[in-house]
Amino acid sequence: MKNLLEFSYEELVDEILNLGLERYRADQILDWVFDKKVNDFEAMTNLSKEHRAFLKERFKIPFLKLLDKRVSQIDGTTKFLWELEDGETIESVLLYHPGRITACISTQVGCPIKCVFCATGKSGFVRNLSTAEIVAQVLSMEKEEKKKIGNVVYMGMGEPLLNYENVVKSIRILNHRKMGNIGIRRITLSTVGIPEKIVQLANEGLDINLAISLHAPSNFKRDELVPINRKYSIEEILEAVRFYQSKTGRRVTIEYVLIRGLNDEISDAKKLAEILRGLKVYVNLIPVNPVDESLKKPSRERLLAFKRILSENGIEAEIRREKGSDIEAACGQLRLRKQEIKTRP
Numbered sequence: 001m002k003n004l005l006e007f008s009y010e011e012l013v014d015e016i017l018n019l020g021l022e023r024y025r026a027d028q029i030l031d032w033v034f035d036k037k038v039n040d041f042e043a044m045t046n047l048s049k050e051h052r053a054f055l056k057e058r059f060k061i062p063f064l065k066l067l068d069k070r071v072s073q074i075d076g077t078t079k080f081l082w083e084l085e086d087g088e089t090i091e092s093v094l095l096y097h098p099g100r101i102t103a104c105i106s107t108q109v110g111c112p113i114k115c116v117f118c119a120t121g122k123s124g125f126v127r128n129l130s131t132a133e134i135v136a137q138v139l140s141m142e143k144e145e146k147k148k149i150g151n152v153v154y155m156g157m158g159e160p161l162l163n164y165e166n167v168v169k170s171i172r173i174l175n176h177r178k179m180g181n182i183g184i185r186r187i188t189l190s191t192v193g194i195p196e197k198i199v200q201l202a203n204e205g206l207d208i209n210l211a212i213s214l215h216a217p218s219n220f221k222r223d224e225l226v227p228i229n230r231k232y233s234i235e236e237i238l239e240a241v242r243f244y245q246s247k248t249g250r251r252v253t254i255e256y257v258l259i260r261g262l263n264d265e266i267s268d269a270k271k272l273a274e275i276l277r278g279l280k281v282y283v284n285l286i287p288v289n290p291v292d293e294s295l296k297k298p299s300r301e302r303l304l305a306f307k308r309i310l311s312e313n314g315i316e317a318e319i320r321r322e323k324g325s326d327i328e329a330a331c332g333q334l335r336l337r338k339q340e341i342k343t344r345p
């Protein structure tokens with residue numbers, strides 16, 4: 001049985017033609033799935049009974065099974081815990097901004113990178129998500145909430161560039177007019193920074209937003225926060241970012257999780273401005289969401305001072321507003337909690 005959510009548009013059309021059906025049947029099916037969130041051929045009433053039965057034997061259209069859902073009383077942020085076909089679990093989050101809904105989706109079960117402040121890394125790495133599992137997160141949230149998602153950020157669990165093929169294919173599917181229909185400039189990929197993959201992405205001809213999780217202005221400090229930095233230095237990452245910009249012309253977002261006493265010194269802000277000079281960037285300052293007692297947010301004054309230093313040095317920055325702090329919306333927290341409950345004697 002083939003998984004319909006694994007197909008690109010062109011692949012699906014080929015498949016449909018090879019089965020002896022008319023080309024427009026592909027569009028009809030996609031309209032049911034992506035627009036109406038119907039994942040059972042029986043309900044696709046503009047197909048003949050014979051065709052429905054025939055297609056049902058060949059394709060499955062698996063939406064995700066909801067295990068838990070939490071809605072923030074503060075800002076409506078909604079967090080979903082899904083169970084996959086093999087029993088593994090992943091999270092997705094919906095964020096409500098005035099006039100738009102953003103989905104934050106996962107690309108791996110767990111994560112191999114193990115940034116010290118991240119809950120996902122603590123639960124280890126299990127496997128990559130398939131294209132279908134990435135796409136199904138968006139469809140399943142839309143179905144669940146009966147709302148259309150306008151923006152997608154690849155900022156959930158996992159490192160998207162370590163699951164490159166499936167992630168890029170999912171972007172094409174979510175972007176395609178007859179499929180996810182999400183504008184390419186409304187899709188953002190956040191990465192810890194794998195230089196060769198950033199270069200490859202620059203050559204895909206996709207005009208997505210790129211966000212780099214930098215978190216430190218020197219390799220000395222970054223080695224401690226983001227262990228993979230020992231393999232890919234800040235210089236190599238910024239070189240790749242420069243290439244990405246030369247290809248796409250896009251401004252790149254730099255994410256910087258601020259942790260008291262670790263990377264929030266005034267000297268860190270100055271150094272950060274220095275290494276980013278000449279790049280078309282925008283810095284997103286994110287007060288850490290503490291996953292254990294050793295990590296603390298900087299004071300409000302320090303946050304503002306950090307931002308001011310960047311602006312004074314010509315680097316535009318914004319302090320990210322916290323969302324869903326009452327529902328453990330930070331990356332991996334909900335899944336981690338479930339595992340703790342499951343493994344408790």
Ligand code: SAH
Binds near residue numbers: 115
């Ligand atoms: N692996 C990718 C995408 C997933 S993480 C990446 O590293 O970019 C998405 C963002 O959430 C990253 O910038 C990450 O550093 C940040 N993040 C993870 N845990 C966090 C926490 N406890 N508090 C604040 N931000 C966190």
